[in-house]
Amino acid sequence: MHFAIMHKLWASTYKEMLLLLRDLGGIAILFVMPMLLLVVITLVQDSTFKTISDIKIPVLLVDNDKGEVSKNIIDNLSESNSFQILQKDTEEEAKEAVFAGKYQLAIVIPESLSTSLQKKVNQNVEGILSKFGLEEDSLLVEKETIPVKEVRLYFDPATQVSFKSSVKNGIDKMISKIETQSIYKAFQSELGEDEDESIFDTENFIAFKEILPTKNNEEIIPNSAQHNVPAWTLFAIFFIIVPLSINLVKEKNQGTFVRLRTQPVNYATVLGGKTIVYLGVCLIQFTLMLLVGIYLFPAIGLPGVDVTGKLPLLYVVALFSGLAAIGLGLLLGTIAKTQEQVAPFGATMVVILAALGGVWVPVFVMPKFMQLISKISPMNWGLEAFYDVFLRNVSFVKILPEISLLLLFFLLTILIAIIYNRSKNAV
Amino acid sequence: MIQINQLSKKYKGAELFSVKDLDLKVEEGEIYGLLGPNGAGKTTLISMLTSLLKPTSGTFTINSLNFKEHKNQLKQLIGIVPQEYALYPTLTAYENLEYFGSMYGIKGGALKKSIMQHLEIMGLLKFANKKTATFSGGMKRRVNLIAGILHQPKVLFLDEPTVGVDVQSKNVIIDHLKYLNEQGTTIVYTSHHLNEAEVFCTRVAIIDNGEIIVEGVPSELINNQAAANNLEDVFLAKTGNALRDYA
Numbered sequence: 164m165h166f167a168i169m170h171k172l173w174a175s176t177y178k179e180m181l182l183l184l185r186d187l188g189g190i191a192i193l194f195v196m197p198m199l200l201l202v203v204i205t206l207v208q209d210s211t212f213k214t215i216s217d218i219k220i221p222v223l224l225v226d227n228d229k230g231e232v233s234k235n236i237i238d239n240l241s242e243s244n245s246f247q248i249l250q251k252d253t254e255e256e257a258k259e260a261v262f263a264g265k266y267q268l269a270i271v272i273p274e275s276l277s278t279s280l281q282k283k284v285n286q287n288v289e290g291i292l293s294k295f296g297l298e299e300d301s302l303l304v305e306k307e308t309i310p311v312k313e314v315r316l317y318f319d320p321a322t323q324v325s326f327k328s329s330v331k332n333g334i335d336k337m338i339s340k341i342e343t344q345s346i347y348k349a350f351q352s353e354l355g356e357d358e359d360e361s362i363f364d365t366e367n368f369i370a371f372k373e374i375l376p377t378k379n380n381e382e383i384i385p386n387s388a389q390h391n392v393p394a395w396t397l398f399a400i401f402f403i404i405v406p407l408s409i410n411l412v413k414e415k416n417q418g419t420f421v422r423l424r425t426q427p428v429n430y431a432t433v434l435g436g437k438t439i440v441y442l443g444v445c446l447i448q449f450t451l452m453l454l455v456g457i458y459l460f461p462a463i464g465l466p467g468v469d470v471t472g473k474l475p476l477l478y479v480v481a482l483f484s485g486l487a488a489i490g491l492g493l494l495l496g497t498i499a500k501t502q503e504q505v506a507p508f509g510a511t512m513v514v515i516l517a518a519l520g521g522v523w524v525p526v527f528v529m530p531k532f533m534q535l536i537s538k539i540s541p542m543n544w545g546l547e548a549f550y551d552v553f554l555r556n557v558s559f560v561k562i563l564p565e566i567s568l569l570l571l572f573f574l575l576t577i578l579i580a581i582i583y584n585r586s587k588n589a590v
Numbered sequence: 591m592i593q594i595n596q597l598s599k600k601y602k603g604a605e606l607f608s609v610k611d612l613d614l615k616v617e618e619g620e621i622y623g624l625l626g627p628n629g630a631g632k633t634t635l636i637s638m639l640t641s642l643l644k645p646t647s648g649t650f651t652i653n654s655l656n657f658k659e660h661k662n663q664l665k666q667l668i669g670i671v672p673q674e675y676a677l678y679p680t681l682t683a684y685e686n687l688e689y690f691g692s693m694y695g696i697k698g699g700a701l702k703k704s705i706m707q708h709l710e711i712m713g714l715l716k717f718a719n720k721k722t723a724t725f726s727g728g729m730k731r732r733v734n735l736i737a738g739i740l741h742q743p744k745v746l747f748l749d750e751p752t753v754g755v756d757v758q759s760k761n762v763i764i765d766h767l768k769y770l771n772e773q774g775t776t777i778v779y780t781s782h783h784l785n786e787a788e789v790f791c792t793r794v795a796i797i798d799n800g801e802i803i804v805e806g807v808p809s810e811l812i813n814n815q816a817a818a819n820n821l822e823d824v825f826l827a828k829t830g831n832a833l834r835d836y837a
Contacts, residue, residue: 167695174692178681185680185721418674422737425640426693427665 171428175436197399197448198455204395209387209465219247223257223269230277232341239337261317271315283309288349388466392456393549394522400445400484404492405509407441411496412505430584438489445485476552483569484545490576497580516542544568591776592616597648599634608634610800621777623791627829631800632780636747640670669743673750675730679723683733694741708736728759748779788821796828803828
C-alpha cells in the first residue's frame with residue numbers, strides 16, 4: 164500500500180517536472196525575473212542609502228542674508244558632498260522651480276539672519292553674565308525684541324517623506340551647530356579674550372559608536388546586498404504562488420483533474436508531486452539569487468553578499484519559506500475556479516504579504532496594529548529567519564521558532580486545501 | 591453488475607431534478623446505452639456513478655460495492671472516458687498514458703506493454719512521442735479512451751466517446767470497445783449518435799428530464815414503436831420534437 168502511494172507520488176512528481184520543463188517561457192520567468200528584480204532593487208537602494216559620494220542632489224539656495232551664517236550654511240552644505248548648491252536671486256524664482264518639479268528642494272535664508280543671530284546670542288550671553296554680576300551696565304540696558312528668523316524650505320510635492328525628514332534634520336543640526344559656535348564666540352568676546360584664540364572646544368563632546376555583531380572577532384557590517392538578497396529572494400520565492408495556483412486551475416479547466424478524481428489516487432498525493440517540483444524550483448531560485456549576490460553584485464559595483472559559514476542555515480530557511488509559499492499556492496489553486504481569478508489575486512496577495520512582512524518598510528516603523536498583523540505574515544517569519552542568519556549570525560536553535568511557524572503554515576494550508584477539496588467533491 | 595435504486599440529483603439553485611428517482615440495472619457483459627436529448631441527465635447520471643457528483647438521494651452499487659464504503663476499490667474497478675479530452679497538451683501521448691496508468695497503480699514493464707499495445711490497436715503507435723496538443727480531435731479521442739482502459743476495468747463508462755471524430759476514428763473506437771466487451775468489460779455509454787447506439791448497444795435507455803422514458807433491446811424498442819424504422823424514430827416519438835436548449 165505504502166509502496167503504491169510512493170509510486171503514484173513519483174509519477175505525479177515526474178509529470179509535474181515534465182509540464183514545467185515543456186514551458187520554457189514559464190521557466191525563464193520563474194528564474195530570470197526574480198534575479199532581475201534583485202539586481203534592480205539593490206542598485207536603486209544601494210545608491211539611496213550609501214554615503215553619497217558620486218551623486219549630488221541639486222539644491223536651490225536664495226541667500227538674502229549674505230552674512231557669516233549664510234556663508235556657513237553654504238559651506239556646510241557644499242562640504243556634505245550630498246548637495247550641489249545652485250544660487251537663485253529671488254525666493255519666488257526658487258519656489259516656482261521647485262513646485263514645478265525641476266528641483267527637489269530650495270532653501271531660502273532670511274535677510275539679516277547673521278546680524279539677528281549675533282544680536283540674540285549677545286543678548287542671551289549678556290543676560291547670563293549679568294546674573295553672575297560680570298556685566299557692569301546690565302540693569303541700564305532694556306532688552307530689545309529680536310524677531311524669530313525662519314529658514315524656509317521648499318520641497319517638490321513629489322518628494323518622499325523620508326527624504327524631506329532627513330534634509331530637515333540635517334539643516335536643523337547644521338543651524339544648531341552655527342548657533343552654538345556663535346554663543347561660544349560671544350562668551351569669548353564678553354570675557355575679553357582674543358576671538359582667534361580657541362578657548363572653547365566647539366566640537367561634539369558626545370560621539371556615537373555603532374556596535375555590530377561579531378564573528379571570529381570581526382564585525383559583520385551589513386550592506387544593502389545583505390538586506391536585499393534575503394528580502395527579495397523571499398519575495399521571489401512567494402511569487403511561486405502565482406504559477407502554482409494557475410497550474411492547479413489549469414488542471415481543473417482542461418479536464419485532467421476530473422479524470423484524476425475518478426482514479427484511485429488521493430488529493431494529497433497529487434499535491435505532493437506539485438510540492439516536490441515547486442520546492443525544487445524555489446531552491447534553484449534561491450541558489451541563483453545567492454550567486455547573483457555573491458558574484459554579479461561585486462562585478463557591477465554593488466557590495467557583495469557574504470555567505471561564509473551560513474549556507475546550510477540559509478538553505479534551511481529557503482526550504483521552509485518555499486514550503487509555506489507552496490502551501491498557500493496550492494490552497495489558492497484549490498479554491499479558485501479560473502485563471503482570471505487566481506492570477507491577479509495571487510500576485511496582489513504576495514505584494515500584500517511582502518508589505519506586511521517588512522520587505523519594503525521595516526516592521527518596527529509600522530503602526531502598532533500593522534505590527535500585530537505583520538506577525539501573522541509568513542513572509543515576516545521567513546524574513547526574520549533570513550536576517551537572523553544573514554545579519555545576526557545566529558545558530559539553528561535561534562531560527563527554530565520561525566521555521567516551525569513556516570512549516571505549520573504549510574501543513575495548515577495543505578490541510579485546508581485537502582478538506583476543501585473533499586467537501587467540494589465528496590461522494 | 592450495476593444496480594441503481596431511486597437515484598436523484600438536484601443541483602444547487604436548480605428548480606428541477608437533473609436525475610429523478612431513477613432505477614436501473616445493468617447486467618455483467620452488457621453494452622448499455624444511455625440516450626437522450628441535451629440536458630436529459632445522462633452526464634449527471636454517469637458523473638454520479640463515477641464518483642464525480644454526490645447524489646441528492648438514492649443509492650447504487652457496482653459489482654455489489656458502493657462508493658461510500660469501497661471508494662478506492664470501486665475506482666480501481668471502473669474506467670472513465672470523459673467527454674472532454676482530459677489530457678495534458680504539452681505531454682506526449684505516451685507520457686499522458688504513463689501518468690494516468692500509474693495512477694491506477696500499474697507500473698514498469700506492464701504499464702509500458704499495455705500503453706504500446708493500446709496505441710498500436712488505436713493506430714497511434716507512431717505518434718506515441720508527439721505532444722497531444724498537436725493531435726487532431728480523433729487522435730485525442732483515441733488517447734482519451736486508452737487512458738480509461740489501461741487498467742482493464744470491469745466496468746467502463748464512456749460519455750460521448752465518438753463525438754466530433756471522423757468516421758475512421760469512430761470505427762476504430764467502436765471496434766475496440768466491442769473487443770473489450772468480448773473480453774468481459776461491461777460498458778455504459780452515452781451518445782447522440784443513435785444509429786451507432788442501435789448497432790453497438792445490447793440494451794438502451796432513453797432518458798428525458800432525468801427519468802427513464804423507455805428501456806430495452808434496440809430492435810425490440812423499434813418493433814414496439816408504431817411506424818418506427820430505427821432508434822431515431824423511437825427517440826423522437828418518446829422525447830418529442832421540441833428543442834432542448836438550456837443555459
